[in-house]
Amino acid sequence: MFTSNFGSAAKLFLVLAGSFQLLPTTNQSPINLPAVANATSPYYTAGVVEFSSSNSLEDNLVGFLELISSADAESTDIIVFPESTLNNIDTATYVPDPDLQLNTSACLLGNTSIYSDFLVQLSCSARQARKYLVINLTERENCSTTALDPRPCASNGLNIYNTNVVFDREGRVISRYRKWNLYGEPKNTTATVELSIFETDFGVRFGQFTCFDILFYEPTQTLVDLGIRDLVYPTMWFSQLPFLTAVQVQQSWSYINDVNFLAAGANRPAVGSTGTGIYAGREGALVSVMNTGSGVRQLYVAQVPKLGQTQNGLQVTREHKSTTPALQQAPRLSQADIFLKRDYMEEYNTMEVNHNSSVIMLWYSLCYKKFCCSFTLWPYHVNSAPLAADEEHYVYRVGVFEGRRYETGAETTNALRTCAVFACTGPNITDCGTLFAANVTQKRHIGFTRIMIEADFPTVNQSLLMPNSLRDDLLPLDVNEFEWDESQNEDGTRHVRYVSNTNTTNLLTFAIYGNYYDDLGWNEEETTTTAVPTTEPGAGDGVGTLVKPFMLMWILAGLLSVVLK
Structure with a gap:
């Protein structure tokens, strides 16, 4: 349930009323809007979000929905949101299992399902906007002890995961990844590492992992070893000098693996969290930012060349669109601009x-x-x-x-x-x-x-x-x-x-x-x-x-x- 003030609730209603109608039945007709990219396009258009979250799920959801429906997002095929900026353990939601419920759209099930209202609304937003969405959230799952996972369950009978959820253009959950390398998080891991890969209608296969995973072989390098050339990466990175600030790591990893990399970072510079970018492997950053200050909720957009299809005279654009004016960076940053670990x-x-x-x-x-x-x-x-x-x-x-x-x-x-x-x-x-x-x-x-x-x-x-x-x-x-x-x-x-x-x-x-x-x-x-x-x-x-x-x-x-x- 939402607990924030009436002003936020009214704002949420206006956003929803202006973008889609939530239907509880399953007979909703598909929405026929043209896809921006297709399987033969030499590129796709990606958006990554840097997002400053609040303690209110309602307020965060408003921000997500506004960005998805914004004019700057109109050309995008896929939008990636950052880690841990939507909900928390208290508002953890069940998530459809894409292996068992491939054709399930939470939007079509409406509020009659076991899925939280905010998951339903994001499903409807993906369906209305006709976009692939990558949303990181806190997931709950009923725990059971099995031969594959004999670990004992918690007293409340639940597993809690740091989870990436991928919606397709119909609002269906087509992929799910539960973070393997946790960073001081009171959450569960799966019995074995998940290798999460999903297909798109514009001819690109994506792999996914989250934040701290980037420093480890599983699942990060295994996905590259499997031939995945495009990856999505929600993160709430805590930057550290001199080797591990956010964009520094993102560009380096994309470059040496020669992969397209869509990195969406949480924004809280006071604790060292910022850093967002879209990278094209050895071609470098198409857009990248390290925002200081606070309160940034911003979408960055770039055309991403499909690897192996860049020989047709395609120019890699290094410009980006944003939903708010770009922040001016200090020419010489000090400790007052951002907290950095050492x-x-x-x-x-x-x-x-x-x-x-x-x-x-x-x-x-x-x-x-x-x-x-x-x-x-x-x-x-x-x-x-x-x-x-x-x-x-x-x-x-x-x-x-x-x-x-x-x-x-x-x-x-x-x-x-x-x-x-x-x-x-x-x-x-x-x-x-x-x-x-x-x-x-x-x-x-x-x-x-x-x-x-x-x-x-x-x-x-x-x-x-x-x-x-x-x-x-x-x-x-x-x-x-x-x-x-x-x-x-x-x-x-x-x-x-x-x-x-x-x-x-x-x-x-x-x-x-x-x-x-x-x-x-x-x-x-x-x-x-x-x-x-x-x-x-x-x-x-x-x-x-x-x-x-x-x-x-x-x-x-x-x-x-x-x-x-």
């Missing part, structure tokens, strides 16, 4: 980057146990003017890590091998992975014309190596601003080369982020780590003890050219 940077082996203004090129070799990374940086000072007494700027460290990633509140975790350049607000490792305080005057002081990271990674069946970058507006480098190369070494390891080919003055992170899902191939023995800085002659602070042969040849060639002049 990774355990103290676990990394790191070295501070030389910030001497006379340095032209730097090279570092840094190891964690026997896992080593090579860093080549071309730094420069943005301007030569000295900083004022109240001005601060980011400094940088290179770092290497191999081991388990620990996350407070997570029931499961993942293992990493990471090579990284990251920004710090001061000279100590405790200053890394943070933004400046709101009362600090920030100045862009250090830039890089180029960064190159290279490393050899063990090859195991369940691993994913990703390009990982972040600017100080909390968006990653565009895909045309970096180069990513992988090759096989004779010993079976994978050599990765990650290069930024753009001038950056606002960099927070540039890293190879290796996710090792199965924990295999670790270097358990302790070894002495090495850190060898090398600067070009004339740097004014000495030359490192180890110089790469190619670098030595470059130096000698330069000296020879001077002698011959």
